[in-house]
Amino acid sequence: MKMYNKMIQAQGLAVIEPSSQFQLFPFYRHAPGPHDVLIRIHYCGICRSDISSVKNEWKNSHYPLVPGHEITGVIEKRGDKVSRKLRIGDKVGIGCLINSCRHCDLCKDDLEHLCSKSVTYNQDTIMPMVQGGYSTCITVDEHYVVKIGKDMPLDASAPLLCTGISVYSALKQHRIGKNTKIAIAGHGSLAHIAIQMARVFGADVTVILAEEHIGDAMNLGAKHYLCTSDKQNIKRASNKFHFILDTISNNHDIVPYLELLKFEGTLCMIGMRPTFVQFPVTYLLLKRLRICGSMSGGMKELQKMFDFCSKHSIQCDFESVPASSEDILAAYERVLKDDAKCNYVIDLTKGIA
DSSP, rough: OOSSEEEEEEEEEBSTTTTOOEEEEEEEEEOOOOTTEEEEEEEEEEEEHHHHHHTTSOOOSSSSSSOOOOEEEEEEEETTTTTSSOOOOTEEOOOOBOOOOSSHHHHHTTTTGGTTTOBOOOTTTTOOOOSSSBBBBEEEEGOOOOOOOTOOOHHGGGGGGHHHHHHHHHHHHTOTTOOOEEEESSSSHHHHHHHHHHHHHEEEEEEEEEEHOOOOOOHHHHHHHTTTOOOHHOOOOHTTTEEEEEEOOOOOOHHHHHEEEEEEEEEESSSSSSSOOOOOHHHHHHHOOEEOOOOOOHHHHHHHHHHHHHHHHHOOOOOEEESSSHHHHHHHHHHHOOOSSEEEEOOTTTTOO
């Protein structure tokens, strides 16, 4: 357990117990060490997993709890041994990863997010416990910071630290490219980013979603669509796709997707669904299909993703949310109702209410 002596006053929005209202919460960050940077937080995206942490759905939350892992801001202070690549005033981002062992095989392979000793927010492995991004500032080792291009807005960049890297990593792992027939299932922020990235990679992009969301998907660059209510059209598309990216976070049947896959096709699930998946194993046996998952990415890949998005002008659609309990909880309700057509990003530049 790591301890720090010098501290910096911070303020955040915290819940004191599961599902309570947010309240103004003064707490401390550690002062920057030789390899640390202190970041003034400008924006923090709202993720479905924030809600899980607040409600203690995973039974590992510690209270008081300040959520948030899609953090963007500006470097305010830096340690004397920080790389020259990070300077005071630089635009930067911090995702869910704030520490790892850095010497295991996974860390050496730039997969720090999979390290058995990786650290995220609200864990007691570092004391004082590192609170999340619904707050005024944060101190973190330079290794876990990514630079954000001058042409990329900090507010629109925040969701890329979770949504963006989850999609980018999955597409890169499976070498999605010009000869790939890909279907993207879902209509939320993961799907929106996936359409844009897959299009830039040169894939032939089909979306699988409800009729009311087709227009948005086609505007983002999808070439084809399968409406979930058109069973005949879906049946005609059997054995068509090399790869299906399932971005849906609620409970749903994956069997129709297995029917859509070609021989030796892959279904990759990146939506954090709450229950087990059930399907007949015969699909895997007779078509030699693969079902896999992916989540987040290592630091090197995260920086590559930001550089890629900057080069190709890929951004998340978002709605700005004032830093108040009422507004954040209203955004939570829309996320839970699957009523969110975009990401929600908390604006911390105007202070915390």
